Amino acid sequence: MTVHSKCYMQCHRCTRVWSQSRLRAGIHRMTESNNNDHLVKSDDSQHPANLIPELCKKFWTLGWVTGTGGGASIRDDDLVYLAPSGVQKELMKPEDIYVLELSKQLDPKQRIYLRSPPSLKPSQCTPLFIAAFTKRGAGCCIHTHSQWAVLVTLLLESQSNKNLFEINNIEQIKGFGKGYQKQGALGYHDTLRIPVIENTPHEEDLTESLEVAMDKYPDTYAVLVRRHGVYVWGETVHKAKTQCESLDYLFQLAVEMKKLGLPWLSDIA
Amino acid sequence: MTVHSKCYMQCHRCTRVWSQSRLRAGIHRMTESNNNDHLVKSDDSQHPANLIPELCKKFWTLGWVTGTGGGASIRDDDLVYLAPSGVQKELMKPEDIYVLELSKQLDPKQRIYLRSPPSLKPSQCTPLFIAAFTKRGAGCCIHTHSQWAVLVTLLLESQSNKNLFEINNIEQIKGFGKGYQKQGALGYHDTLRIPVIENTPHEEDLTESLEVAMDKYPDTYAVLVRRHGVYVWGETVHKAKTQCESLDYLFQLAVEMKKLGLPWLSDIA
Amino acid sequence: MTVHSKCYMQCHRCTRVWSQSRLRAGIHRMTESNNNDHLVKSDDSQHPANLIPELCKKFWTLGWVTGTGGGASIRDDDLVYLAPSGVQKELMKPEDIYVLELSKQLDPKQRIYLRSPPSLKPSQCTPLFIAAFTKRGAGCCIHTHSQWAVLVTLLLESQSNKNLFEINNIEQIKGFGKGYQKQGALGYHDTLRIPVIENTPHEEDLTESLEVAMDKYPDTYAVLVRRHGVYVWGETVHKAKTQCESLDYLFQLAVEMKKLGLPWLSDIA
Amino acid sequence: MTVHSKCYMQCHRCTRVWSQSRLRAGIHRMTESNNNDHLVKSDDSQHPANLIPELCKKFWTLGWVTGTGGGASIRDDDLVYLAPSGVQKELMKPEDIYVLELSKQLDPKQRIYLRSPPSLKPSQCTPLFIAAFTKRGAGCCIHTHSQWAVLVTLLLESQSNKNLFEINNIEQIKGFGKGYQKQGALGYHDTLRIPVIENTPHEEDLTESLEVAMDKYPDTYAVLVRRHGVYVWGETVHKAKTQCESLDYLFQLAVEMKKLGLPWLSDIA
Structure with a gap:
């Protein structure tokens, strides 16, 4: 339509x-x-309107989207499918999904939805998801409130470079691509770097600093938000989801390492 | 009837x-x-007699209602639906639910049930749930024995103000409404304050101090009970459940912050 | 037969x-x-041969019976139903269950089974389960390898009384009965005491010290085994299971309290 | 074929x-x-092509195969069934499974697959799984990225013998066989020893040091890989899986013991 x-x-x-x-x-x-309801009705389990609820249910069991926090969005060519605001993520249904056309979102203040669920509100994460789609060509973007992500940003507050999480020499780092328009994955000895931006009272106001972080770290697939959580994206749903899992794994490991007095960076060649 | x-x-x-x-x-x-069994029989999954068992099953997996502890109650206009005492919460069925009329509970010593399961006992939490319904117009009240809640009350024992849990500058705080008969949610920089009352040998004896705490903190949606757990309510089942999740998230985060030497209150503006 | x-x-x-x-x-x-297979075939979900696999599946998700460790047994009048040795507990089936007659187990060295699964071995826990049935009239006994139980026994090793776990002033203590042939439950201010016995190379050799501990603490519903786990029983399946849950909750809480420098016993009246 | x-x-x-x-x-x-698709099509739930996806789904919930990490392989006589690389382990299907003939893998650089899923890549773990099959006659080999395994190898880095994890006097040790071509299980007082090898940028390059560790510790059923995870095998799927569970239990316990200042080795006879 x-x-x-x-x-x-x-x-x-x-x-x-x-x-x-x-x-x-x-x-x-x-x-x-x-209301273009046909956009969210499909028998295909891989259709974005079916995938987002399935993913969110899984994320809820992982503690990533507790208390309606967090969210997920999938881009299929020019169409963007978005989880709504304020919904219990483990109970989400395809008919709760918003749809918009990426190429028509010229003015972020005037968001037009091809399809809006009758009694829900769009997510404040929308402009951040769109940044991943337009600036990085992502096919999926996930936002979690994982406590491990929050704790990592809190631990960084007292460090010299409080705006960058760095870890190396952990096998799971190989779960990340080398970066935007690059082939292959990071290596075991590579240092994974995730920038941290400061939180703002209104989530949509994070957009500018998220974009600045993307410009400064063009190859990152994720941005941490201090005392809030993390945004993770990937070229496909598969890549966004598995990179988000790998990152949460590394955040949890990093917190446990801190409890045990183990450094995040080591000098193994 | x-x-x-x-x-x-x-x-x-x-x-x-x-x-x-x-x-x-x-x-x-x-x-x-x-025995008014029709009050707990419905094909509607959103009927309180169906919702309470479903919620309790979920709460059991979260460790909130271990060993028959904790409970939940839903108010539908003047009817109050209550989980019974001493039932394995993950196995609860609609026919286990008690029903009473809120307007007829003048004397808490003479509780009249519209519907009583034949071989069960009513929950000692009943007067506390009723306080949330009558004093705050809540539509649902949840009581958990979450270890994170208990640990927070234990950690507070050695602090100057042992009767108040305070945390600020965490995104998940936005999961709470501003308070009774107020519009909107708390902001990121707002301090969430949850009063703590002392535990009593008999759970029903908590009612008076719970009501005192409600009067002193009229906008709170929760009251911690020292070495026991937490009572959380909301205008709807959705709000009570998601506020309870957000609060448990914050309690867990607070305990982890304490292990890592991070303060609960910070001075970010 | x-x-x-x-x-x-x-x-x-x-x-x-x-x-x-x-x-x-x-x-x-x-x-x-x-082989008396009829003893383990029933359409009743509450039949012991159906309940034990269902319980063990649940216990597996709780980390209580990892790697075939732990077990469970139910007594129905004179018949005792037992989980076998060495079976993946989350995959157990009714046909894996052993059955024996309690009154005929005069000589523990000559165990007679009414029903033995063709290719399995009986559990070494059998004499310990039988002790709970004969000495305490239990209807169900559960054995877990919960890490929280093991850690509590390890933490006790350096304490003055290393053979007794004590905790008080925690609400969950009310999840325990007052004791053998007594009415009612423990109170909030009561001290829960669980004796600890030393582990032995062969599990069946624990029987004597388990019985000594039962004699010394006639009202206990559980005995910890150092560096091994815990045995918990109750008059019914419901009571054994919910007491085991409450106890595991308290063990986990006790370990977390130790990490946070909080004492297990406090002086609140 | x-x-x-x-x-x-x-x-x-x-x-x-x-x-x-x-x-x-x-x-x-x-x-x-x-493409020999018949090799992975069976109505038997115990067929390797059905078992591997079922196991991997379970392992995903345990946090062992997060973000496509880890894997599993089953040997049935001369046929080896392998999980592919880069697949979300909780979503794996029988048609994703690789099959090869063990006796024909003379040159590891020229791997021939009897059956290859059309659009997947074989796992880099393949030569390590094959080492367990050929050098130890294993029937199943599991590779996890469990954080507990990784933390144990990190904690060992500062110890005098950084290449050997040792623990004794814990009941769960009895979950391990005595060793290659030996009868019976380890005893409670026995010391479980798991060698640690250093990680390499390419997983297949671990093969040589894994084989060296197998030669040095001929009776071990597992090898830890520093900052990476663990390989565990057994004569059957049952034994590999339950040994892997027991080992992960011991790794988690060891990390918690370290947090609580408790030693892994003790002098109880």
Whole structure:
């Protein structure tokens, strides 16, 4: 469905009918009866609208999306599928998924959704997911509130470089690609570097510093958010998910290493 | 079913038949053949009698209701649905649920149940759940024995203000509403404050100090009980459950922070 | 089936036929074609032969019966149902269950099984389970290798009374009955005391010291085994299972308290 | 299917057709239409192609094969079934399994697979699994990235003998066999010794040092890999799996003991 600016549609919140120009202004949200529900209905278990709930259920058991925190988004060509805000992640259903067209999101203040679930709110993570899709060509982006990620950012606060998590000489580092538009994976002796950005009161305000971190560390597949969690992406759902798992593994290991007095960086060649 | 004081019914414990006036005195419990079983029978998965067992099963896997400890209650208008005492929480069934009318519980010493499971005992948590319903208009109240909650109360014992858990500058704090009859959620920089009351030998004797804590902290959605656990409520099942998850996340984080020498309060603006 | 001493049956191990007197000598084990398989076949989910596999599957997820360690036994009047040795506990089936008659186990060296699974070995825990059944009238006994139990016994090694785990003023203590042939549960202020016995190379050799500990602490529902695990029993399956859960909760809490410098005993009245 | 050197088959990677001699050179991989799919299709739940996915799903929940790390292989007489590289282990299917003939793997540089999944890569663990099969007659070999294993190898780095994990006087040690071609299990007082080898950038390069460790400790059923994980094997799937569980239990216990200042070796006789 392409939305024409001449169309009149019902606003999601006020339930009144407005012109597209007013809806595009972002004050109102369309809920026309034809809400493009076909975009989230598929018998294919690998369809993004089916995959996101399945992934979120798994993430809930891992403690990544506790108390409706965190989220996930999948990009399929120009369509972006997004978990909504405030939903119990282990109970999410395909009909809870938002859909938007990536190429039409010129102004982040005026987000247009091809498909909006009738009684939900879009996630504040949306602009951060979109940054991973547009700046890195990611196919999937995951945001967790994992306690291991939060603890790593807290432990870094007292270190000389508080804005960079570094670890090397751990096999699981090989679970990460070398970086944007590069072939192959990191090696065992390579140092994995994950930048840390400061948290902000409103999650969408993280976007700018996330993009700055992406520019400074063009090959990173993740950005830690202090006292908040982590954003992890990958070219495919498979890569985003397995890189997120590997990273959480390394964060947990790093916290345990700290408890046992073991350094994160070592000098093995 | 409305119970008339002229009715004669069988006592649950002594199996003899008594007048309602004697049953209302609280010495006996009715088990008349018409036990209002229809109140706990529904094909709707969102019916309180179906939701409570489902929630308790989930809570068991989280370690919140180990060894029959803890419990949960849902209020639907004037009807209150309660998990029974002493049942393995992961095995609970809809027919194990107690039901009472909130408006008829004038004297807590004379609890009248619209529906009592034949061979179970009502939970000692009942008066505490009722306090959340009557004083805060809660729609659901959860009681956990989470070890993280217990450890937080133990760690507080040696602190200057041992009756208040405080944490700030953690994203998950945004999982809590601002408070009773207030709109919106706490912010990232806000300090979450959860009062702690001392445990008593009989759980029902906690009611008075729980109510005092509610009066002193009118906006809290939870009260910690020293060396025991936590009571968490919310306007809806969704809010009570997700606030309970967020709180348990913060308790666990707080314990891990203590192990790593990290303070619960920080001075970030 | 009552086994008569005049019967001739096939030995389980050597596959030759022997008189009952030789089989009773314990050197051989009967595997007659009529192996009383009906004793472990039931459509009732509460039948011991169905309950033991279900419990063991749950215990496996709790880390209590890792690597075939641990076990469980249920007594139904004079019949005792036992998990076998060396089976993956999460995969156990009703046909893996041993059955014996409690009243006929006069000589522990000559164990007679009413029903033996064809290709399994009886558990070395058998005499310890039987001690709980005969000396305490238990209806169920559970043996776990929980790491929390093992760590508690290790921590006790350097304490003045290394043979007694004591904890008080924790709500979960109320999950235990007052003791053998006593009514009611322990109170919040009561001190829970679990004796510790030293491990032996052969598990069956623990029987004597387990019985000594039972005599010294007649009201205990559990005995810790140093560097090994714990035996927990109860009048019913429900009580044994929930007491085992409560105890494991307290062991885990005790280990975490030790890490945080918090004492197990406190002086609250 | 026996592959004849005169056959021409399609290469897996370049999709062109080559003679067997070229395919055997290891540069190309066959993907002939008859890919021996019957080798991984069975209704028997105990068939290796069904067992490996089931085991890997279980291992994923245990945190052993996070982020596609780790793996498992089963030998059935001369056929070896292998989990592929880079697959989400909890989602693996029978059709993802590689099969090779053990007796035909003379040159490890020229690996011939009887069956290769069309779009997957063989695991770098293959030569290490094969070492367990050929040098120790193992029936199953498991490789985990368990954090407990990694932490144990990190803790050993500062010890006098950094290449050997030793623990004694823990009941779970009885979960291990005495060793290669020996009868019976280790005793409670025996010291379990697991050699540690240094990690290498390419996993297959571990093969030589793994074999050296096997020669030096002929009775070990496991080899730790520093900062990487552990390889565990056994005569059967049952033994490899339960030994791997027992070992992970001991690694976790060892890490907790270190946190609590408890020594791994003690002097109890």
